[in-house]
Amino acid sequence: MNRFDYVRAGTVAEAVQAFAGAESARFIAGGTNLIDLMKYDVERPGRLIDITRLPLGEIAEHDGGLRIGALATNATVAYDDRVRARYPLLADAILAGASAQLRNAASTGGNLLQRTRCYYFYDTGTPCNKRQPGSGCPAIQGVNRIHAIFGTSPHCIATHPSDMCVALAALEAKVQVSGPEGERSIPFAEFHRLPGDQPEKDTNLRPGEIIVSVDLADRDFSRHYTYLKLRDRLSYAFALVSVAAALELDGDTVKTARLALGGVAHKPWRNEEAEALLQGKPATRESFQAAADLVVAEAKPQAGNAFKAELARRAIVRGLEQAAAGTPQSITDKRIQ
Structure with missing residues (x-):
């Protein structure tokens, strides 16, 4: 792995401030995807900002629904009695993914920020527009069995890997973020991006923004x-x-x-x-x-x-x-x- 600075933030404001001006900074919580990417030399952050001590791990009632803190682990969410009773679709989607060990470490915010498992993205010996914009997408003419059939572009046919996010999309969740320009709410449908001509951008987060929570509305899909x-x-x-x-x-x-x-x-x-x-x-x-x-x-x-x-x-x-x-x-x- 490359050399990087390490900062441990105690508040959301400290985390946002630590991101400012840093070269290729990344927030890190469970690290279940980011550490792999660093080991494969796909991600080369100049600074890691440890957010594991931020008070963002709770699941609480909010506006008739639930607010899931960004640091709530996947296991915590999947086995929460309120989630199981009111949003079993979300619980089942989480339990359909990864392993028990990974779910114990992976965070809600990190799950949203997972990067594709495209073979070419992980292989630094091949071109990839997501890793190096403008280098090409060999998957289009190559091995593409696992790749996208909707919303593709001539620049990228990669897929998003999350199970949890599919359920959150169906439940029309909202993502609460905080950044240099303050706080804002992003409808889940607008959080992730299609590749277009900028496949290196997976989300519509602005530089330095951190996910604070995911909000679920009060809708009754608990039976069907x-x-x-x-x-x-x-x-x-x-x-x-x-x-x-x-x-x-x-x-x-x-x-x-x-x-x-x-x-x-x-x-x-x-x-x-x-x-x-x-x-x-x-x-x-x-x-x-x-x-x-x-x-x-x-x-x-x-x-x-x-x-x-x-x-x-x-x-x-x-x-x-x-x-x-x-x-x-x-x-x-x-x-x-």
Whole structure:
């Protein structure tokens, strides 16, 4: 690893101040992704700002919903009684990812800032526009089985790896941040970016901004939901396609629908037209197939991942059926029934 300065912040203001003027500064909490990137020489921060002592680890009631502190570990969130009762979609998505050891260390804020697991991004011997803008994207003509089918650009076809973020997208969370210009709230749909012509930028955070919390609104998706994750192995694998589905039903009619996909784009992928299409429709396979068709119509797969389009179509239908029936995918028995 390269040489770097190390600063331990005691307050959010100290953390923001320590970031200012530092060359390639990074905040570090659990370090479950950043340390790997440093070991692989992908990230070369000039300063690490340790934020583990900031008072950001609580989960508290807020405006009828919950406020999850940025330093709350993934395990803490997944097993919190309030999260399990009111936002089980989030708990299940977290438990579908990584391992128990990683969940014990990984923070909520850090999960949002995970970087892609694209092979070429991790291999410093190859070009990568995310590592070195303008150098090219060899994945487009190379090995691209795990790569994006939505929202790609000629500069990048990488995918966002988080499971938790897919659930947060479906739940329309808000990210609270603090920075040199003060505090602001970012709707989750606007937090992550598509690659466009700046694939090196994963989020819309401004320089020096730190995530303070993630806020969940008071919505009742506690009964009709599922997190369905399809992957090469039953455990410890990133999603080829994942589906976070949440429904509010009036009898057998869809009152509200939320649908987000993982493993298919540079950010958690939502299609609000498909959600609107379901509203007022009967909660049937035919309705769910129509919504899935609408989502997949936008897919632009590569040579090696064309299978993802059909996989996504089937996963959406299965996920919506599970949600409507109130039979979410089992997190302990990961086999798809």
